[in-house]
Every structure is written in structure tokens, then in C-alpha cells.
Amino acid sequence: MTEKNVEYDAIIIGSGFGGLYALHHLRDNMGLNVRAFDGAGGVGGTWWYNRYPGARVDAPSSPFYAYTFSKELVDEWDWTETQTSQASVLAYLEHFAKRFDLLKDIQFETWITDARYDEAAQRGPIQTDHDVTASAQFLICAVGALFVANMPDYPGINDFAGECYHTGRWPHEKVSFAGKRVGVIGTGSSGIQAIPEIAKEAEHVTVFQRTPQYSLPARNRPHSQEELARFRADWDELRTSMRKRGGWPFETNRRRASEYTREQRLAIYEELWEQGGIHLSINSFVGVISDKELNEEVGAFVRGKIREIVKDPQTADKLMPDYHFGTKRLILDNGYFETYNRPNVALVDLREDPIEAFTPSSVRTKNGEHPIDMLVLATGFDAVSGSMLKLNPKGRDGLRLEQKWGERFDNYLGATIAGFPNLFMIHGPGAPGVFFTMPLGGELTTAWIGNCIRHLREQNLGAMEATADAEANWDREINAIAEQTLYPLTNSWYMGANIPGKPRQFLGHLRGSQYFDRLLEVA
Numbered sequence: 038m039t040e041k042n043v044e045y046d047a048i049i050i051g052s053g054f055g056g057l058y059a060l061h062h063l064r065d066n067m068g069l070n071v072r073a074f075d076g077a078g079g080v081g082g083t084w085w086y087n088r089y090p091g092a093r094v095d096a097p098s099s100p101f102y103a104y105t106f107s108k109e110l111v112d113e114w115d116w117t118e119t120q121t122s123q124a125s126v127l128a129y130l131e132h133f134a135k136r137f138d139l140l141k142d143i144q145f146e147t148w149i150t151d152a153r154y155d156e157a158a159q160r161g162p163i164q165t166d167h168d169v170t171a172s173a174q175f176l177i178c179a180v181g182a183l184f185v186a187n188m189p190d191y192p193g194i195n196d197f198a199g200e201c202y203h204t205g206r207w208p209h210e211k212v213s214f215a216g217k218r219v220g221v222i223g224t225g226s227s228g229i230q231a232i233p234e235i236a237k238e239a240e241h242v243t244v245f246q247r248t249p250q251y252s253l254p255a256r257n258r259p260h261s262q263e264e265l266a267r268f269r270a271d272w273d274e275l276r277t278s279m280r281k282r283g284g285w286p287f288e289t290n291r292r293r294a295s296e297y298t299r300e301q302r303l304a305i306y307e308e309l310w311e312q313g314g315i316h317l318s319i320n321s322f323v324g325v326i327s328d329k330e331l332n333e334e335v336g337a338f339v340r341g342k343i344r345e346i347v348k349d350p351q352t353a354d355k356l357m358p359d360y361h362f363g364t365k366r367l368i369l370d371n372g373y374f375e376t377y378n379r380p381n382v383a384l385v386d387l388r389e390d391p392i393e394a395f396t397p398s399s400v401r402t403k404n405g406e407h408p409i410d411m412l413v414l415a416t417g418f419d420a421v422s423g424s425m426l427k428l429n430p431k432g433r434d435g436l437r438l439e440q441k442w443g444e445r446f447d448n449y450l451g452a453t454i455a456g457f458p459n460l461f462m463i464h465g466p467g468a469p470g471v472f473f474t475m476p477l478g479g480e481l482t483t484a485w486i487g488n489c490i491r492h493l494r495e496q497n498l499g500a501m502e503a504t505a506d507a508e509a510n511w512d513r514e515i516n517a518i519a520e521q522t523l524y525p526l527t528n529s530w531y532m533g534a535n536i537p538g539k540p541r542q543f544l545g546h547l548r549g550s551q552y553f554d555r556l557l558e559v560a
């Protein structure tokens with residue numbers, strides 16, 4: 038498609054949960070002239086790319102990891118399982134795009150190669166890799182918090198001659214593991230979801246693990262029609278409740294650990310483990326993520342469970358997490374630890390037996406050689422800031438985002454950046470992102486962005502941007518919240534610690550409901 042200098046009110050980059058809703062809201066509720074661009078071949082964002090076997094929603098219940106604003110949509114979509122599969126989430130987003138007639142305003146397979154701010158015009162011109170140029174008064178970056186793949190750079194890895202896939206860039210055609218020796222690097226959410234599925238089919242799986250993880254049973258099960266009917270009947274109330282309770286609609290237990298004996302607490306952990314491991318985190322006791330002693334008690338409980346499940350004691354030893362429970366993203370699995378009881382699965386602990394190099398047909402570690410036919414990289418993402426830096430927009434006076442964010446991801450509210458007028462981020466650094474339900478978070482952020490736009494237009498103002506002071510105060514505010522917890526003590530992608538050289542900075546807002554109150558206050 039060739040289009041030159043088309044003028045829009047707003048350009049949206051990305052058509053995942055955030056971008057699709059932004060398109061609907063700005064176009065249909067506000068009457069703006071909007072165009073969305075996406076480098077992918079279809080809608081879905083992270084759900085378009087992450088097609089690895091076993092990929093599922095890891096929220097406690099599917100209907101709440103979905104758009105909340107339209108009761109009709111809630112009524113017409115049947116979620117079949119509590120942890121929806123990737124294919125079903127993608128089908129839902131495709132349905133959403135069709136139902137709200139969004140596809141006609143999205144240009145797929147088109148990357149924005151340049152996004153600038155033109156001070157004189159108070160507009161942002163863009164260029165794409167498809168001979169399309171355009172400009173808009175507002176640029177909405179719905180570029181995804183987990184998009185830029187982290188590729189390990191072991192010596193010789195590019196010489197590996199077998200099939201090689203990153204979980205976040207999984208092929209659309211079916212990948213067959215049958216008769217193959219598969220090496221998997223990475224045991225975060227993606228690796229832990231994929232490994233049991235790969236092991237069912239492959240001849241042999243070798244898991245290369247750097248950090249052992251806390252993973253909890255997902256207890257995925259079908260949703261009953263009665264359950265869905267109940268959610269639908271109470272939808273307005275549930276939606277309000279999600280907004281108030283950090284994205285989750287139901288009352289969580291506010292028990293105080295000190296009011297229970299150790300035996301009683303252990304019995305409670307046991308019960309919550311059976312209900313589904315996520316409840317250990319949200320429904321056990323107040324302070325699990327901030328009180329070291331209580332945190333260690335829950336951690337020890339989970340380690341005990343891993344030991345019970347994994348039959349070989351040496352393998353179980355290697356699987357023992359040793360960081361504070363919950364300070365890396367909690368993982369919900371479907372039979373992950375059980376997989377190590379299979380005869381075709383081996384675990385290499387990279388902390389004692391590091392990878393030295395790849396050959397065309399093997400991984401060589403300090404203690405030996407592991408022949409493989411296929412390599413699966415479940416090595417995660419340059420999270421949150423990475424996708425904005427890939428876009429690398431230019432602000433006032435040609436300031437490039439990579440210059441501004443060289444040492445710290447300064448911004449205001451995770452949504453705006455000083456020096457970048459009229460640019461908005463959905464789920465930027467410091468926004469609640471994965472610490473809240475992302476679809477609802479996107480709706481609420483978009484509503485705020487829409488109100489900013491409305492205000493500017495009503496007041497006949499051309500542009501708005503954050504001040505440097507506001508950014509500094511905001512930085513202090515979100516860090517003060519994070520520092521009340523154990524999160525900053527752990528090397529995780531939340532801290533930027535998974536990417537060599539990335540500034541260490543907490544990348545989220547831990548109190549989603551408070552954050553959205555704050556947005557209203559700022560408005």
C-alpha cells in the first residue's frame with residue numbers, strides 16, 4: 038500500500054489488547070480519525086506471537102482477563118476454561134476486532150520506521166517500511182510490555198544448524214517434536230508452560246536452567262455454564278470490584294499471619310495449593326511479598342511440594358528456588374515439576390554447569406556435551422522499555438528516546454514522557470502493567486488518554502507533555518512503593534535484571550487501583 042502524508046487525529050501503534058481498545062475508544066466513542074499500524078500479520082499482539090505449545094493465560098479466571106467495558110461482549114463470549122489457551126485468546130481478539138469493525142482501520146505487516154514530533158505543526162509525522170507516510174496530532178504507543186525477544190549470545194549459537202525457535206516468535210505452522218532431541222533454555226512462564234508439552238512428544242528434552250523457579254499448579258479446568266451465568270449476572274459489580282481490588286474482582290483474604298499458629302498457617306497453604314497455587318499469593322496472608330519471615334515460610338512450603346513431586350532427589354535439589362517467593366513473576370503450570378519424572382527429560386543446572394559454546398549439533402557445557410536437533414529459547418523479553426526503545430521515537434528538538442532513556446526510563450505515570458509532546462504509552466514503565474489485569478488496565482489508561490485529548494481539543498490547545506519535575510516525583514513515588522516489598526532484592530525482568538547492561542529500575546506500579554485513582558486525580 039502506498040499512501041503519502043495522510044493526516045489523522047491519532048495514530049496507534051500495536052493491535053493487541055491495548056491497541057485494539059484504543060482504536061475502538063478513540064474512533065467510536067470520541068469520533069476521532071484514527072489509524073493503527075502493526076508489524077504483525079493480524080491482531081493479537083503478544084497473543085499473535087506467543088504460539089508456543091502450552092501457552093495459556095495465567096490469571097486466576099478467564100472472563101477477567103478480557104475486555105470488561107461491554108456487557109454485550111461479555112454475554113456473547115463463552116470462555117471454556119479457567120486458564121484460556123493462546124488460540125482461544127487470539128480467537129477472542131479476532132472476534133473483538135470484527136465485532137467492532139476495527140480491521141478496516143488497521144494496517145498490518147507494517148513497521149513504523151520513524152516517529153517524530155514536528156514542533157511547528159504540533160503533529161507527529163511517521164514513516165513506515167511500506168511506503169506509507171502519515172501524521173497525527175497524537176501518537177498512542179500500544180507496543181506491548183513483553184515484545185522484544187531476549188536472544189542469548191552464547192559462543193557459536195548462530196552456528197547451531199538445527200531448528201531454533203524463540204517462544205515469543207513461535208512459527209504459525211505446527212512444530213513437530215516427534216523423534217527429536219530438544220534443548221530448552223529458560224524456565225520462566227513460557228519455558229515452564231512449554232516444557233511439559235514438548236516432553237510429551239519429543240524423543241528427549243534437555244532443560245538448561247539458570248534460576249530455579251517457584252511455579253504453582255494452575256488447576257486449569259472447564260468453566261461451567263452456571264459459573265459464566267453468575268459472572269454475567271453480576272458483571273457491573275464485578276467490574277467495579279476489579280477496578281478497586283487490583284484487577285481481581287473477588288475479596289481476597291486479609292488474614293494476619295500472627296493470628297494463626299504455624300500449623301494452622303501450613304494447613305491454609307495446603308488448602309490454597311489444592312485450590313490453585315495462585316491463591317497462595319493472593320489469598321494466604323497479608324504481607325507475603327514484604328515480610329521476609331512469612332515469605333520464607335511460603336517459599337519453604339512450595340519447595341517442600343517440589344520435593345514431594347520430583348522423584349529423583351538430585352533433580353529436585355537443582356529445582357529448589359532460592360529467591361524470595363513471588364518476587365519473580367509467579368508461574369502457573371500444568372504438570373511442570375511432574376515432567377522431570379519422565380525418562381526422556383534431563384535438567385542441566387547452568388549455575389554449576391554453565392554453557393560454554395554451541396556446535397552445529399549440540400550444546401557444550403562445562404561438564405559435557407548435549408546433542409540436540411532443536412533449540413527452544415524461552416529466554417524472555419527486554420520487557421516494558423524494550424518495545425518503546427525499538428520504536429525509538431524522536432521528541433522535541435529531535436531528542437531520541439534512546440538518548441533520554443540511556444540511564445533511566447524517566448516518564449510520568451507510565452503514560453507520557455517529558456520532551457515527547459502528545460505521545461502516550463499504554464502499559465509504559467511505571468504503569469501497573471502485569472501487576473493489574475492488563476485488558477482492564479488498558480481500558481482505564483485509554484479512557485484517561487481520551488480525556489486528555491478531549492481537554493486539549495476543547496481548550497484549543499495543540500500539545501501537552503509532562504514536566505521533568507513531574508517525572509522525578511513520579512519516579513520517587515513508584516519506587517517508594519516497590520521498596521516496601523521484597524521485589525527489588527531479586528534479579529528479575531521487573532527490575533530489568535534479565536538484560537545485560539539494562540538500567541536497574543523497578544518497571545511497574547504495584548498498586549494498580551491506587552494508580553488509576555492517581556490518573557483521575559492528575560486529570
Ligand code: NAP
Pocket residue numbers: 092093094095096183187189190204222223224225226227228230245246247248366387415416417418471530535
Ligand atoms: P522470563 O520470565 O524472563 O524467563 C526467561 C527465562 O530464560 C528465565 O528462566 C531466565 O533465567 C532464562 N534466561 C534468560 N537469558 C538466559 C541466558 N542467556 N542463559 C540461560 N538462561 C537464560 O521470560 P518468559 O518466560 O517468556 O516470561 C516473561 C513474562 O511474560 C512472564 O513473566 C509473564 O509476565 C509473561 N508470560 C505470561 C504468560 C501467561 O500465561 N499469561 C506466559 C508466558 C509469559 P533467569 O531467571 O536466571 O533470568
